[in-house]
Amino acid sequence: MIPSSKVQHILFITSSRIGDAVLSSGLLNYMQSEYPNAKFTISCGPLAVSLFEGLPNLERIIPLKKQKYNKHWIGLWKDIVGTRFDIVVDLRNSAVSRLIRTQHRYIYGSYVDKKLHKVEQNSSVMRLSGVPPSPKLWFNExxxxxxxxxxxxxxxxxxxxxxxxxxxxxxxxxxxxxxxxxxxxxxxxxxxxxxxxxxxxxxxxxxxxxxxxxxxxxxxxxxxxxxxxxxxxxxxxxxxxxxxxxxxxxxxxxxxxxxxxxxxxxxxxxxxxxxxxxxxxxxxxxxxxxxxxxxxxxxxxxxxxxxxxxxxxxxxxxxxxxxxxxxxxx
Missing domain, CATH: 3.40.50.2000 (Glycogen Phosphorylase B;)
Known part of the structure; x- marks a missing residue:
């Protein structure tokens, strides 16, 4: 596992829907405390962007507007391919997270128990043990x-x-x-x-x-x-x-x-x-x-x-x- 102090850049790909985006914030809550030096890039649907604007250590937010033939994923890949992320967390199970350079990637997949609460599902993506980190929202001024x-x-x-x-x-x-x-x-x-x-x-x-x-x-x-x-x-x-x-x-x-x-x-x-x-x-x-x-x-x-x-x-x-x-x- 990469030392916490060495994690500088994290990519977090989350939902387009408000509720699911909020429920995914528990992982951000966890990573904020686990990797205090890291800068975060968030990719989410346009409607969810404002939910993450107050996130501490936010580097950028990339709105992901759905396009025909999955062109939105191609656009995201072009936008981030030049960045080296230490950690990638992808709750959308996209090809993008498999095609970019990273030391650790956590991707929502078939191994996740879909009968669990969404917060527990998200926690299992990062293989976290114990009580799942609770969702949290941050607000700017x-x-x-x-x-x-x-x-x-x-x-x-x-x-x-x-x-x-x-x-x-x-x-x-x-x-x-x-x-x-x-x-x-x-x-x-x-x-x-x-x-x-x-x-x-x-x-x-x-x-x-x-x-x-x-x-x-x-x-x-x-x-x-x-x-x-x-x-x-x-x-x-x-x-x-x-x-x-x-x-x-x-x-x-x-x-x-x-x-x-x-x-x-x-x-x-x-x-x-x-x-x-x-x-x-x-x-x-x-x-x-x-x-x-x-x-x-x-x-x-x-x-x-x-x-x-x-x-x-x-x-x-x-x-x-x-x-x-x-x-x-x-």
Missing amino acids: AQREKAKALIPDGEGLVLGVGPTSNWAGKTWPEDRFIEVVKWLTSDNGFMAAARVAVFAAPGEEEAARTVLSSIPADKQLDIIAKTDPGTAAATIARCNFYIGNDSGLMHCAAAAGVPTFGVFGPSYPHIYRPWGAHTAYTSTQETFDELIDYEGYSAQTAGCLMNSLSVDMVKAAIEKSWPHITSSSQ
Whole structure:
């Protein structure tokens, strides 16, 4: 194994999707401490770029925009072929990582147990033993300043809510989110009198605004399609608690150390639940396969598949998990 002090340049190839990119940050967290002298080159999808802009010892970020005939990989190879990397970590299993010079390469492959949580899968790529390194996000000054403008300092708690997702099937009904928010912020609630920050990505505004409009005007914090993912994560980091659907924002909240509660339906919680002792989740009793097992199912036309998950079920799960997720927050 190469001595830590000798590692100068590391290439990290990660996902185009927000959630997977965040979950991969545990390896960056590990390498930041293991190789303190190293400079990092990150290659990821354009949407994930802002998540890594605050990384300490960042040398450069190379956005990897998908092109026909895998030309994006050819472009990446041309961009980095002249650089000698001491370590290459490739979570995309690309040919590029096999064609460039390096002393050590770690590539996501068939040996990875796909039934494990994504954080555990990523840890196995580097053959790490023990507890997998937890995802972590770093924010630059511009992101922190924008976050402070969106959630100004003030008295009381801030509740973060992510009532949308990138697929209708795994989006819990907004009227149920409204009920849970009212319960949490009631006089006897865990987040009594809290300001409520509502988050959503571009294209998901309608449902999010329904939730926002249900909140008293003096408690509303509108973070709906206002920022890039990195700045959204920095803004979530200013919350005291976050509840949301299975989405990239949920993983951002957990990686930022915010007590996080995920609401799951047609997904795989054993792979994509929020990671960390400060997190919890609940899900429909039906599995993904059971939820989509009906005549005429189409992912493109399916509506909400989470109607069996009641408000009372979510409240009960929050009550049960509240002591440990709030006492374990980072």
